Amino acid sequence: MKVSLKNVQAIDVHAHPYVANEKPYTAEEFLRQLSLAVIPLQIPENYQRLPKQPFPGSNMWVQILIQRLAKYFSCEPTLEEVTKHRNEHAADFKKYTRKLFTDAKLTGVVGDFGYPQPPLSKEEYADLSGARIWEIYRIEPVMVKLSQTCGNFSEFNEKYRADLADALKTEGVVGLKSIIAYRSGLEISPMDEKQAADEYEEFRQDSRAIVKNLRDYCLHVAMEECTKADKVMHIHTGIGDGEVVLPKASPSFLIDMLRDEKYQNTKVHLVHGGYPWIEEAAFIVSILPNVYMDISLQNPFSGHGVKRILSQVFEFAPFEKVMYGSDAFTVPEMNWLGVHLFKECFEEVLNSWVDSNYMDVETAQAIGEMVLYRNYENVYQKYMKEATVCPTN
Secondary structure, three states, X not given: OOOOOOOOOEEEEEEOOOOOOOXXXXXXXXXXXXXXXXXXXXXXXXXXXXXXXXXXXXXHHHHHHHHHHHHHXXXXXXXXXXXXXXXXXXXXXXXXXXXXXXXXXXXXXXXXXXXXXXXXXXXXXXXXXXXXXXXXXXXHHXXXXXXXXXOOHHHHHHHHHHHHHHHHOOOOEXXXXXXXXXXXXXXXXXXXXXXXXXXXXXXXXXXXXXXXXXXXXXXXXHHHHHHHHOOEEEEEOOOOOOXXXXXXXXXXXXXXXXXXXXXXXXXXXXXXXXXXOHHHHHHHHHHOOOEEEEOEEHHHHOOOHHHHHHHHXXXXXXXXXXXXXXXXXXXXXXXXXXXXXXXXXXXXXXXXXXHOOOOOHHHHHHHHHHHHHHHHHHHOHHHXXXXXXXXXX
8 A cells, every 4th residue: 555645635735826817929939938046047149959858948847837737738748739739728817727736636725925016916816717815915015015005104004913913913914024035135134223213214105125124123023913813923945936035045044933932922924935045944943842844846846856855854944834835926827737746756755754664655645745735734723714706616
């Protein structure tokens, strides 16, 4: 008997909403939707391709997606053919999206509605996907919005804290999220209101300014409000798009703040599990009782690396501290392959543990189910019934 995750549901703990493309994609446009790059693909003029050579800009995750979609559509495994069939199926985008979610047994999504901006509708995304949708409320858009109307730091500070507190009282909002790793990095200084106030005017003039003391202060406020509300603080860790402050993106930079006594009861979710610093994230969640991690972005975007990553994460991370995620952000194929690739790779890892006599099949099967959905249900159990669900489901 082998571990099988095929029929196990998945809850995606980190993904973004999207809407249908207004017109069919060309192969190059579809590839652009699948890329993490913020710089447009530049193909040299008169670029020569051999037969079956991958389209320029393709990497392993794209190659695996093409191969799996070709099987799904029963077509040739080339970007051009897959895009053609995809356009035909996606003409009814809602029907297509729901079929992909159903095929993957993807039953719920924690949506980061901070991207794209302006925010998309939670109700419309629930209707599009047919899945339960919970929301994570991003703090940076709040900071930018208030800086445009608040003439001084005192007013900003009061309204910022009130906004977060109100958001955390909203049904379906399971916590707050920060992308401070994109702005000033994860090396968070102690809370200092005076230094934050000194940088406020610079932030008013340029919302992308580093203003590290102000950003650190705002993250501390978010941590405090999550603690009061008993909800979860999501913090982007590791890589993302090209704007991330890469030298300060390792979750290890968060360790001093996470060890702070006043946050010992604060639930913190390390988004993306710190990839590629996954060992650091796994160690942190192993020593701090209220810190968790997910496998989003690295899954599915590291392609065949997902198998290696899952093996490495569990060198230290307790089984109940790791959750499934995708970071899907433009098209439903990301959600779909995220589940299928994760299950495929995790089955191999789990069965290798059984073969090595580290555990029996039943235990390995239970671990697979824990990561795919049970851990989310346990960590977020107070808010499970608050999901946005389309009335037509």
